Amino acid sequence: MVHPSREGHMQGTALISGFLALAMSGGSANAIQDAPEVDPAVATETVAEGPPTLDTRTAHLLSVELLRYASDVLAVSPVSTEAIEAGRIFITEATRLDPGNIEIAHKQLQIAILTEDEAFIEHSVDHLLELSPGDQVAQLRRLVMAIDQFNLAEDRIKSYEILLKPSNQETLGPVVSSRLAFNLAMLYRQTGDRDGFARLLGESMTLDPFYAEAMAVGAGYFQTRVADPVASVELLVSLLLSDLSDTGTPAVLANMLMQHGAYEAARRMYTLAIDDMVADSQPPSNDLLADLAVSMWAAGDGESALALIQVRQHELDELYRSMTREEKPELSPLELARLEAPITPTLATVRAVISSSSDADTAADGMASARESYLNAISILQSNDNSDQRDLASAILELAWLQLWLGHNPDEAEEHVQKAQQAAALSEEARARFDGWILLRQGFPGDATTALEPLAEADPAARLGLAVAQQEQGQLQDAARNYLSIARETPGTLIGIWSALRLQDILGTRLPPTEEAAAMTVLVNSIPMAVDRYPLDPRLAVSFSLSLGDSDLQPYQPIIVDIEIVNNTPMPMAVSPEGPIHELVLLQPEIQIAGMDKIKFGPLVIDVGHRLRLEAHEKMTVSIDLRSTWVGRILNLSPLPGGTVTVTGIMNFKAGNQTAAGNTVFYPGLLGTEVAPVPTRVDGIRVDDDWVSGIIASTTDGVLRAENISDLALLASVIQDNTRMQVSYPITQNILDGGVEVILDAYDRMDSVQKAWFLSIMNSSKDLRSIQEEATKGDDRLVLMIMLIKLLDERDNILIIESPILQRALESTDRSVKSLAKWVKRRAEYLLELELARDRMLND
Known part of the structure; x- marks a missing residue:
């Protein structure tokens, strides 16, 4: 056993x-x-x-x-098990009909x-x-x-x-093997085998370093287990290259570079982070802009740093003036022009610190702006009964510290310290540090040295005050030693960079980067410079285009759209839900039929994710037939006048509803592209007696070919329009009667596939009703399936539920027909219930 x-x-x-x-x-x-x-x-x-x-x-x-x-x-909502089964039935038959x-x-x-x-x-x-x-x-x-x-x-x-x-x-191959290794790594983690998890995760990353999911998990896991910051930067660089559409990695990498003094590399990554966010329609935060400004200043370009902050100030000013104009329309243009928006304390602090190295007026303006920003924040906290007093104390102390550090109004700073103490108690060390700085800015560097020296070893801010006091007293060697220790211990902070610049003034030369910073810079320099341009022009990274096989089509002919995506980079790019090439593409068709308004229903979301990645300079093409979408249904309803079909496409699309009407809009995200409309013409038919007579003559007897079936479908549409008096073409009645007879005769000679297709595109007409009546009485599966789904074209849900064909199909021994009938009945019952609910609401 x-x-x-x-x-x-x-x-x-x-x-x-x-x-x-x-x-x-x-x-x-x-x-x-x-x-x-x-x-x-x-x-x-x-x-x-x-x-x-x-x-x-x-x-x-x-x-x-x-x-x-x-x-x-x-x-259609709601999606039920019956709906899924109905979809299965239809797709199974479709596969049987066209297995290729x-x-x-x-x-x-x-x-x-x-x-x-x-x-x-x-x-x-x-x-x-x-x-x-x-x-x-x-x-x-x-x-x-x-x-x-x-x-x-x-x-x-x-x-x-x-x-x-x-x-x-x-x-x-390495691409598939990498995914299998990652799956196994996750399985090892589930079973508690950490060594196996680490081994297989590393193998997955090695097999395909452009597999973003494995690289993201690996970067997070291995960074916490290695004490080498250079190795961490290497992991983050690899992660960035594995998914160029990830807006978060450049900023994380830049922060690490700043922490270790690789300022130029950090500046590049902060710039990339901001460009990525702008390309992804995400406004960069003030904190991120502040980080970029600090990296610029640290790299020796304080002028560009201040210009960057000024650009943000201008943007805020324009927004502030626009809002004020709406609230106070009586203000004159001159009064509006004088308004200046406050910026965040973080951005204001960065501007004040960088400006402190400029001329006196610029430094004073920077400090005044920072003071105003903090006072606004403090006022908001004070007016909020629910605010934490510790937050209030912290904001007051930050302002006091900035004033003391940059040497502006020490007496007011002392008052701020006292107010902060009223809100929340200060530690003895913090109070002693502030006392030392107050003495320093009041002109007593010797007393400041005495107060700060005991705190300096454990407190960088106290050590900075000590270095300033020593420099003012001419103790340049001691000052330089303290500036150097601060610059090396906290290279990514404002006081660290400020200390390095003060040391540069003493030594007359710029402080060289550490070995770590140099190694990190080499790693960042390995990122191709073209990557920096991808957010600004995504076509440099990925080309996206739509093309139609034929620009002039006959009625019922397939409308094939070829979606082409090309990897233009010198490295592989993954195709996945996360990117960098997203596996879903959005198409928005639009139809213009003569004599009608433009027809535009919901967009189509097409899955192009049939490859795990595209190699360097490789392309892939996915083709779809628009006839398989709502476009086909609309054109089938009006085949005679023809029409123009236009298709717009968006790759790496995002959705939002930030419009006045609250409508959902779609737009390209990072590395995304929107392509211009691609038009194609579906020819109409010039209907006259000769055209009808020609169809009659070609289908009177013999085997019916595909072109005969298409002509008969068009003729049925002519008969339908004539019945509804919606014709702009005069057809002699006896010729039209001959057309009805030939359709009735030809239907009997069609095989089941031809009958099913003919019924699928034929609309109700009293002259051709006998065909539909005959179809409902037969046992052909395809014909019954078509008749069942077309029941839903009926507006009266009660008539659908009571339809003889539905009742007959519900008793069918054919499992597929019976299952489909159950879904049609459930759908009609659901729509009927909605209809009755609306009526009850109106009556109430």
């Missing part, structure tokens, strides 16, 4: 070998080393029955209609995942890989599914380890 868990292990092993050996393009049973033999019973595949027609063109047209139905039933259609194959896999039916998912993955052997995402899914057949973690771990043997990695 085999133990149940062991039996599961044996079956899973057999499953794995079959999946793994065939997962790659051109894979064979011996491609994966150490894989067990395949159980023939498990490996046998079911081959789907082909379409019941010789008319492959009409079969394709019908498959596209079914693809749209599958998408539509899952797009890659768009349908991708949709089948998406729906299979929703069903959570492992056999269906497995079948869908297999089918997709038959059509697209190079689909890395499908390859990876197939491998992971095979491993997930195991119930025990130890069996899954063993399977992953087998896959990640060097010989197997060579077959799988």
Whole structure:
């Protein structure tokens, strides 16, 4: 007797070998080393029955209609298990009709995942890989599914380890192997094996250093376990290069560079961080701007630092004046021009400190602005009954410290210290430090030295006061020693940079960077300079374009849009939900039909994530048929006049509703691009007696070809318009009657696929009602499916629920027809309930 868990292990092993050996393009049973033999019973595949027609063109047209139905039933709320099953039914039939259609194959896999039916998912993955052997995402899914057949973690771990043997990695390739290694690392973490987690995480990062998810986890994990800041910077540089669309990494890297005195490198990264945020439609914070200004100043460019702050001041002034103009329209332009917006205390402090090295007027202006900013903040805290007194004391002390440090109004600073003490008690050390600085700024450097010297070793601010006092007393060597220690211990702080500049004044030369700072700068310099330009012009990194195969199409002809994405960088770029190339692209079609307003429904979100990454200068193309979307439905409703279809596309898109009307808008994020509209023309038909007579003559007898079916569909539309008196073309009545007769006759000669497609695009008409009545009485699955879904075109939900065809389908022995009928009934009942609820609200 085999133990149940062991039996599961044996079956899973057999499953794995079959999946793994065939997962790659051109894979064979011996491609994966150490894989067990395949159980023939498990490996046998079911081959789907082909379409019941010789008319492959009409079969394709019908498959596209079914693809749209599958998408539509899952797009309406609420999404139920019945809706998912309906989507499965439609997509299965679409696949059977057009098994070589890659768009349908991708949709089948998406729906299979929703069903959570492992056999269906497995079948869908297999089918997709038959059509697209190079689909890395499908390859990876197939491998992971095979491993997930195991119930025990130890069996899954063993399977992953087998896959990640060097010989197997060579077959799988580093990109897929990296993902498998990361999965195994996460599995090790779940089981508490830290060493295994670290080993496999490192292996994943090594196999594909452009796999952003592994790099992000690795950077966070290994930074906490290495005491080497240079190694931490190396991890962050690798993380940045792995995902150029991550707006957070440059700022984190810049902060670390500042902490270790790599000022020029920090300036570059802060600039990149701000450019990234602007490109991603995120306004950079005042604190981030302050950090950039500090890095500029530290790198020796105080003038640019002050100019940067002035630009932000100008932006705030304009916003402040605009708001004031709305509140006080009586103010004159001159009065408005005099208004100046307060800036945050942080930004004001940075400006004051940098300005202190400039001329007296600039220094005084900087300090005055900082004082005003702090007094505003203190006033707000004082007026708020719920504010913490410690926060109030802290703000007052910050102002006092800034005044003492920069030598402005020590008497007022002393008053601030006393007020802070009333709000919250100061420690003895803090009080002693302030007393020493007050003595220094009141002109008693000797007394200040006495007060500050005992505190200097443990308190950098006290040591700074001591150094200033020593410099004023001519003790330049002692002062330089203290300035140097502050600059080395706190290189990323304002007092650290200020101390380095004071030391430079004493020595007459700039303080050289430390070995750490130099090594970090080398690492940052390894980032290509082109990366700095990507936020400003994303086309340098990624090209995005849309193209249409034909600019002039016939009615019902596929409208193929080719989505092309090109990696223009000299390094790989991942395709994933996080980026840098996001796997979803947004398309916004618009239709202009003669005599109608422009038609524009919701945008289309297209999944282009069929590759795990694009290599340097590699491109990928994903094609979709707009007929499988709402565009096809609209054009089917009005095929005679033709129309122009325009498509706008956005890559790496973001959504927001910051509009006056609160409408959702879509726009490019970082590395995103919006492409100009791409137009195509769908020709209309010049309807006259000769055109109708030609169709009658070509379809009177014989085998019906695809072009005959399309012509009959157009003729049915003419008859429908004529019935509704919506015609701008005079058709002789006897010729039109002949058209009705030929449609009725031809319908009887159509095969089931032709009938189903014809019914899918034909609208109700009293002259052709007998066709629909006949269709409801038959047993053809495709025809019944079409008739059921078209029931929802009926406006009266009660009539839908009571429809004979629905009642008949609910009793069908065909599981698919019955399941679809259940969903149609549930949908109609849901809409009816909404309708009744609205009526009750109106009556109340």
